Amino acid sequence: MEKRPRITLMLCGGTGCIAGGSLKVKEAFEKELAANRLSDEINIVLTGCNGFCAEGPIGIVYPDDIFYEKLTPDDAKLIVQEHFIKGRPVEKLMYKEPVKKHAIPVMKDIPFFKHQVLRALRNKGLIDPERIEDYIARDGYMAAAKALLEMTPEEIIKEVKISGLRGRGGAGFPTGLKWELCNKVKSDTKFILCNGDEGDPGAFMDRSIMEGDPHSVLEGMIIAGKAIGATKGYIYVRAEYPLAVKRLQIAIEQARERGLLGEDILGSGYSLDIEIYQGAGAFVCGEETALMRSIEGKRGMPRPRPPFPVYKGLWDKPSVLNNVETFANVPPIILHGGEWFKSLGTEKSTGTKVFALTGAINNVGLIEVPMGIPLRTIIYDIGGGIKRGRKFKAVQLGGPSGGCIPEHLLDTPVTYEDIVQTGAIVGSGGMVVMDDLNCMVSVAKFFLEFTTDESCGKCTPCRIGTKVMLDLLTDITEGRGKEGDIETLEDLAKDIIAASLCGLGQTAPNPVLTTIKYFREEYESHIKEKWCKAGVCRSLVTFYIDPNTCTGCGACARVCPQKAISGERKKPHSIDQSLCIRCRQCYETCRFNSVKTGPRDMFKKEEPAELLEEVKK
Amino acid sequence: MPKLTVEDLKRIKAQERAAFSLREGKFRAKVTVHMGTCGLAAGARDVMDALLEEINNANVTDVMVTSSGCAGLCAKEPMATVEVAGQPPVKYVFLNKDKIKRIFKEHIQGGNPVEEYALVVGSETAY
Numbered sequence: 001m002e003k004r005p006r007i008t009l010m011l012c013g014g015t016g017c018i019a020g021g022s023l024k025v026k027e028a029f030e031k032e033l034a035a036n037r038l039s040d041e042i043n044i045v046l047t048g049c050n051g052f053c054a055e056g057p058i059g060i061v062y063p064d065d066i067f068y069e070k071l072t073p074d075d076a077k078l079i080v081q082e083h084f085i086k087g088r089p090v091e092k093l094m095y096k097e098p099v100k101k102h103a104i105p106v107m108k109d110i111p112f113f114k115h116q117v118l119r120a121l122r123n124k125g126l127i128d129p130e131r132i133e134d135y136i137a138r139d140g141y142m143a144a145a146k147a148l149l150e151m152t153p154e155e156i157i158k159e160v161k162i163s164g165l166r167g168r169g170g171a172g173f174p175t176g177l178k179w180e181l182c183n184k185v186k187s188d189t190k191f192i193l194c195n196g197d198e199g200d201p202g203a204f205m206d207r208s209i210m211e212g213d214p215h216s217v218l219e220g221m222i223i224a225g226k227a228i229g230a231t232k233g234y235i236y237v238r239a240e241y242p243l244a245v246k247r248l249q250i251a252i253e254q255a256r257e258r259g260l261l262g263e264d265i266l267g268s269g270y271s272l273d274i275e276i277y278q279g280a281g282a283f284v285c286g287e288e289t290a291l292m293r294s295i296e297g298k299r300g301m302p303r304p305r306p307p308f309p310v311y312k313g314l315w316d317k318p319s320v321l322n323n324v325e326t327f328a329n330v331p332p333i334i335l336h337g338g339e340w341f342k343s344l345g346t347e348k349s350t351g352t353k354v355f356a357l358t359g360a361i362n363n364v365g366l367i368e369v370p371m372g373i374p375l376r377t378i379i380y381d382i383g384g385g386i387k388r389g390r391k392f393k394a395v396q397l398g399g400p401s402g403g404c405i406p407e408h409l410l411d412t413p414v415t416y417e418d419i420v421q422t423g424a425i426v427g428s429g430g431m432v433v434m435d436d437l438n439c440m441v442s443v444a445k446f447f448l449e450f451t452t453d454e455s456c457g458k459c460t461p462c463r464i465g466t467k468v469m470l471d472l473l474t475d476i477t478e479g480r481g482k483e484g485d486i487e488t489l490e491d492l493a494k495d496i497i498a499a500s501l502c503g504l505g506q507t508a509p510n511p512v513l514t515t516i517k518y519f520r521e522e523y524e525s526h527i528k529e530k531w532c533k534a535g536v537c538r539s540l541v542t543f544y545i546d547p548n549t550c551t552g553c554g555a556c557a558r559v560c561p562q563k564a565i566s567g568e569r570k571k572p573h574s575i576d577q578s579l580c581i582r583c584r585q586c587y588e589t590c591r592f593n594s595v596k597t598g599p600r601d602m603f604k605k606e607e608p609a610e611l612l613e614e615v616k617k
Numbered sequence: 618m619p620k621l622t623v624e625d626l627k628r629i630k631a632q633e634r635a636a637f638s639l640r641e642g643k644f645r646a647k648v649t650v651h652m653g654t655c656g657l658a659a660g661a662r663d664v665m666d667a668l669l670e671e672i673n674n675a676n677v678t679d680v681m682v683t684s685s686g687c688a689g690l691c692a693k694e695p696m697a698t699v700e701v702a703g704q705p706p707v708k709y710v711f712l713n714k715d716k717i718k719r720i721f722k723e724h725i726q727g728g729n730p731v732e733e734y735a736l737v738v739g740s741e742t743a744y
């Protein structure tokens with residue numbers, strides 16, 4: 001009989017941690033365990049993304065619940081010798097809270113985890129995503145069994161409607177209603193489709209679910225499939241997610257072998273097979289009608305709706321498309337009921353939402369929180385505040401379709417309704433935190449560059465309008481901005497929103513509009529004073545050192561690649577403007593806030609007006 | 618591979634639960650074998666092996682076994698501390714394979730501490 005392990009080390013095998021070397025760490029542990037003849041006493045499991053990516057590679061030791069971070073192959077020996085053999089957890093490898101710097105090892109005490117409620121991510125870090133038995137041990141496929149054997153399609157739909165679940169792919173459309181519409185259409189062929197395109201820059205919620213808990217997506221699709229009467233399923237994943245594709249493929253094969261996919265699932269009479277379709281990674285292919293065309297083998301371009309896909313979708317057959325996270329939420333709703341689901345969240349935004357927390361925040365990672373939680377709690381409690389004690393400036397929600405939310409709105413609860421009021425959207429869950437080193441005009445430009453690139457070109461307002469807006473923003477950030485540009489941007493934005501066919505064009509101007517709304521003075525100082533106060537736009541800034549606060553520590557001089565900074569130790573330093581290339585390393589390095597930004601022309605002498613007139617002639 | 622039925626799902630779930638109670642932190646009892654240098658020299662390894670074997674044979678899934686360093690009483694090693702939920706911890710001394718097996722049956726499974734092997738009831742460690 002196989003020996004039951006005494007200790008399990010759950011090593012994170014998400015894309016982030018693998019890039020950080022977690023496979024090498026695993027090898028090192030296996031070697032060390034074998035050398036100590038502990039291989040059958042101590043078990044190593046490679047899990048999906050743990051979520052605390054900033055600290056990876058991560059390893060959690062059960063049953064002690066000890067959280068190790070930033071593991072390297074060299075740490076294996078120490079942990080095996082000290083912790084596994086002698087029972088002394090290795091303090092220096094444990095997680096340390098950024099502000100306090102003392103080791104707090106037990107996972108449940110780490111603030112990053114404490115505020116979270118895991119539903120869509122219920123198996124995060126707990127199962128081996130390549131073992132179906134692990135999934136089954138955590139109630140896997142019990143919901144499918146219940147839905148297939150004990151419920152009618154109408155009962156399934158009713159439960160999902162009670163739950164209030166809304167699509168997690170961005171638009172927040174009520175899931176139960178979508179299923180109901182499709183259920184009522186008569187057709188001998190229907191499709192259930194999963195959207196794993198996840199095109200938002202910086203977002204990795206869906207990737208983590210597909211990598212870490214692929215069976216939860218399959219189970220959600222089986223249940224939805226029965227509800228609408230689907231005969232075939234497709235999962236659309238971008239080819240840039242190779243690990244997600246691999247794990248889904250393994251999961252599909254395992255489910256097929258066991259009769260959980262295919263003919264007569266669990267002896268229920270319902271049959272469904274699911275296939276993966278790999279997309280080429282175009283943002284617009286995440287849009288539902290474009291996605292369906294792409295699966296048909298055509299160029300992924302949106303088409304007008306109606307007809308809506310529930311009536312005419314893939315190959316003109318009735319189809320339901322849902323997001324990965326939406327599907328992952330379905331099995332617990334069937335098992336525990338719609339009422340259970342909506343016990344968290346607000347009236348119109350029920351349940352929990354997964355966010356990818358990135359940017360200038362201490363705890364970069366993947367989180368799941370009850371809807372309705374204030375942004376402030378996410379950023380300061382879960383996120384651990386702004387990196388290096390800097391000042392919060394804005395949080396970007398909803399990616400290229402979303403917007404920037406400023407400090408004074410940080411108490412906004414995260415619900416579909418409240419976030420829309422700010423001009424941003426909840427979107428699919430990207431959350432990028434920005435500190436005072438960010439220039440909001442450049443941020444808007446970054447997102448617009450993305451949408452300009454990704455516009456499929458079908459609608460002129462989107463294809464050309466976004467390009468004209470981008471040119472204006474480029475002019476503003478490079479010092480060619482003129483009076484009236486802000487108004488032109490706002491005008492163009494309105495037209496693009498009104499005249500584009502799909503969500504890409506309809507939302508592309510949002511990052512520009514919200515930054516104008518909340519940071520208008522930043523646009524104005526770029527245009528009028530030729531001053532990028534955050535010191536990001538190189539042609540619009542002069543860096544100088546404030547002699548009153550400079551301590552003469554010399555840190556700035558050491559990082560300056562131009563050797564443009566000089567001064568005696570412990571005396572105020574100064575920057576030679578003729579050498580400065582405005583790389584802003586000094587600005588970011590100074591701990592005393594003594595490097596300041598000024599307008600482009602602050603040290604240039606005013607040209608006499610007459611002289612200018614002369615030149616013009 | 619034969620197709621699964623609901624009964625199969627339940628059976629797999631029950632089988633796999635064992636590994637999971639470990640990860641989910643649901644335990645009825647916790648045994649700490651003191652495996653510092655002194656403990657190891659005195660034979661703590663054998664004690665640990667015997668205990669794990671016993672747990673496996675009895676197919677028990679809700680007992681957590683950990684190791685820890687020297688308990689401070691090197692002269693009385695091998696030692697182990699047994700904590701059964703709802704009861705104060707008991708420290709056992711001068712253990713060997715047979716003694717730990719008896720402790721497993723009578724104390725961990727039966728709920729009655731084996732007085733002859735016990736040193737103290739209660740513990741200074743606040744875990």
Ligand SMILES: Cc1cc2nc3c(=O)[nH]c(=O)nc-3n(C[C@H](O)[C@H](O)[C@H](O)COP(=O)(O)O)c2cc1C
Pocket residue numbers: 166167168169170171172173175195196197198199200283284285286287288289321322323324326428502503504
């Ligand atoms: C340009 C564009 C890109 C989109 N990208 C995605 C995506 O990557 N993933 C996704 O789930 N939904 C995406 N959507 C939304 C889908 O069109 C669709 O609303 C969603 O997949 C429906 O699933 P849900 O109701 O479960 O959210 C995108 C929409 C637009 C307009």
